[in-house]
Amino acid sequence: xxxxxxxxxxxxxxxxxxxxxxxxxxxxxxxxxxxxxxxxxxxxxxxxxxxxxxxxxxxxxxxxxxxxxxxxxxxxxxxxxxxxxxxxxxxxxxxxxxxxxxxxxxxxxxxxxxxxxxxxxxxxxxxxxxxxxxxxxxxxxxxxxxxxxxxxxx
Amino acid sequence: xxxxxxxxxxxxxxxxxxxxxxxxxxxxxxxxxxxxxxxxxxxxxxxxxxxxxxxxxxxxxxxxxxxxxxxxxxxxxxxxxxxxxxxxxxxxxxxxxxxxxxx
Numbered sequence: 001x002x003x004x005x006x007x008x009x010x011x012x013x014x015x016x017x018x019x020x021x022x023x024x025x026x027x028x029x030x031x032x033x034x035x036x037x038x039x040x041x042x043x044x045x046x047x048x049x050x051x052x053x054x055x056x057x058x059x060x061x062x063x064x065x066x067x068x069x070x071x072x073x074x075x076x077x078x079x080x081x082x083x084x085x086x087x088x089x090x091x092x093x094x095x096x097x098x099x100x101x102x103x104x105x106x107x108x109x110x111x112x113x114x115x116x117x118x119x120x121x122x123x124x125x126x127x128x129x130x131x132x133x134x135x136x137x138x139x140x141x142x143x144x145x146x147x148x149x150x151x152x153x154x
Numbered sequence: 155x156x157x158x159x160x161x162x163x164x165x166x167x168x169x170x171x172x173x174x175x176x177x178x179x180x181x182x183x184x185x186x187x188x189x190x191x192x193x194x195x196x197x198x199x200x201x202x203x204x205x206x207x208x209x210x211x212x213x214x215x216x217x218x219x220x221x222x223x224x225x226x227x228x229x230x231x232x233x234x235x236x237x238x239x240x241x242x243x244x245x246x247x248x249x250x251x252x253x254x255x256x257x
Contacts (some may be wrong), residue, residue: 080226116226
């Protein structure tokens with residue numbers, strides 16, 4: 001995983017490559033390249049396919065999404081995704097009814113636990129999907145969040 | 155603007171990292187209430203967390219991550235005093251970072 005991240009980083013950013021070559025590799029310069037196509041996709045499946053190369057996912061009871069059942073403010077909805085699946089190296093959060101469903105993707109190192117908590121915007125009542133890559137295969141779970149005040153408009 | 159905040163603790167061989175990053179995370183869809191003009195999109199695209207030269211987490215975010223993003227995750231290993239660097243760049247090419255030591 002680390003090697004892959006480094007590779008992506010050095011391909012994506014010339015600066016990172018130069019820094020690595022000079023033996024001054026600064027972690028600040030290493031980023032996974034932002035996937036515009038995935039983030040601008042309008043459908044969950046499409047976004048997953050563009051992000052992870054496949055939209056073939058199995059429903060899994062080993063993924064737990066913690067979210068408020070009713071969010072008073074859709075602009076800040078706390079979401080926790082955790083999984084007991086083995087060898088998890090990627091976790092994504094998608095909001096089905098948002099214009100652009102993909103909210104966030106996280107890539108884990110081998111020693112990083114399959115646990116993420118963040119806050120996202122949910123425009124209107126929607127299923128929130130979590131997509132977890134475990135040992136190279138994709139698994140998914142969803143949970144509905146009801147929104148009383150939307151989080152994407154003005 | 156709120157300040158960037160980061161905190162890391164080690165307990166039982168697991169390091170927990172929590173951070174709040176000061177960023178507007180504008181979607182590009184919101185309108186200025188006075189002028190009626192759209193506020194341009196401004197959001198963090200890429201974020202990396204590293205310790206001791208090893209990357210433990212990378213994140214790609216879209217504008218649907220809330221304003222002043224919260225990041226909370228855990229990893230096995232780490233020890234008190236380890237330096238953790240969280241760095242990010244946004245869609246306008248602005249780079250920033252925050253450092254903290256594991257407690």
